[in-house]
Amino acid sequence: MKHDPLIPMLGVVTAIRTDTPDVKTFRVTGADGQKPFIHIPGQCAMLSIPGVGEALFSITSSPTEETYLDFSIKKCGCVTAWLHQMEVGQQITIRGPYGNGFPVDTELTGKDLLFIAGGIGLAPLHAVINYCRHYRDRYGKIDIVYGSRSKQDLVDFPEITEQWCKESGINVHLTIDNPQPDWDGHVGFVPNYVKELNFDTAKTVLMCGPPIMIKFTLAGLMELGFSREQIYTTMELRMKCALGKCGRCNIGDKYVCKDGPVFRFDQLDELPDEY
């Protein structure tokens, strides 16, 4: 009997962390306790609960974590709602890794990196950030702009404040949409904050967030003098196979699952604006 790429393997949820009112991070291993597969930062995996459905999620942990995969998942549909109510020890199915990932070992090496994330958009960038922290000498300065609706909506706040913020060569710029009593940081939307920070245009940008944030931040970066060749983003569309066959994530002559999910904006300019 041949093994088909649509047939998943078993996974086990070994830890669940509640990040925000609607985001949890699930730690997943194979049924044997080992990491299910090796991935590149920015790649995705198909998770499913039989009878509920299967959906694609970006892998939040860095490949340098040797024993598990983490998935930070926002509760917003059928599969995610089910994932949010499960308990540690629950088995799920997993298949992957899918997609191209960020070019961490080629185009990004030696560069000053600027990460821009909004809300759950931190999930795929988290893998890249921790990969770059692990191989710190391969990359230049790192700036991270991360914004969300409120302090409570910042995903993985303890790791950000206790680790990222304290490392030399890494500047973290947090912002929330509205003022709140226990927040003395920046208040305002990500696109405006990026413009205020007035980054030098030698940096390579990695951006992920809601479409409206991407749109205005991209415009802001253009105003600052960045070119579209320097800016990467990662996309998500509905997918069923993640193998470039089921047809759902087809945009122009690309399949987001296979040719993406990571694209540079100059590459996206050549495609219909249907994402």
Added chain:
Amino acid sequence: MKKIAISKLNDLFSAISKEKVLYIPADDGANQARFTPWQEGLTLTDKLNTVRSAKDLFFPQVENLVNFKNSGKAIQIIENRTEPQPFVLFGVRACDCRSFDILDRVFLSDPVDTFYKTRREQGVVITLACNRPTETCFCGVFGIDGADPQGDVTCWMDEAALYWRANTEKGEALTAALPMLTDCAEEAIDPIAAKIRSILSKLPLNDLDLTGFNRDRMMELFNSPQWEDLSQSCLGCGTCTFVCPTCQCYDVQDFDDGQQVRRFRCWDSCMFSDFTMMAHGTNRPTQKERFRQRFMHKLSYFPNNNDGIFGCVGCGRCLQKCPIHMHIVKVAKALKEDLK
């Protein structure tokens, strides 16, 4: 080249079906032809083509992928796929036969779809030249010759005999097991082919010109003002997709039968409003975008990725079945106007 008298066709079918399941296009009692497993008494249809394409045999409308059993926090993965039995598909037309090349490029490209691949390996395709191509046929636009189709074996028919030419190893192997086929001269089919070609040359849609539908014009085609008008009457019924021999988009769904969860895949259509629906909405919100996706995929996206081969074979099923009489030739001609 081999031949067998028409009066002996039953013997031929009977011999083939001793070794393998044989499908032939036969009338379904509702004035339509369908590929039907042969059994004693079943005769070939005299209809030009089957109502549904031959893709059904390699990419069925619904197929089970895997089963699961949930118990508490545990999941059991039950791989229960059955390997397809060897089969012979007789009477495939030139258009449908070309559609297999197109489906191959999707399902056999890395990572290979093993469900499709095993069916392709187990299936022997016997094509039949089209004696009476009709006004909805335009396979010639795509370089397909209705008078000389491809396949493991090619057949031609006249009133007296069926002529048989093996094209591949699979075809040779099948031929060797059929002693009732007798040798005949290659030229025997010339009058049949000449007659077919004279009809093909007069077909009204065969003059469709697709030059200019290349990669550099992709965005120009996408942004054409024609899509608004063309898509206005589209009902989004998906009939075109289901009868199309090259449409291969699929859905994967779970069905809980009370004992096990069956994960199956089934045909889907980019014409449907929920095709790209996500928790936060859809990226193709109106029928215009969905309509455009289907035609852009066949006329631009697919050829861009596949050496210029269009994702259409000119079988004409969508022309016959669309409830609003919209079809790919009309679309291509309207777009072509704009390219000037």
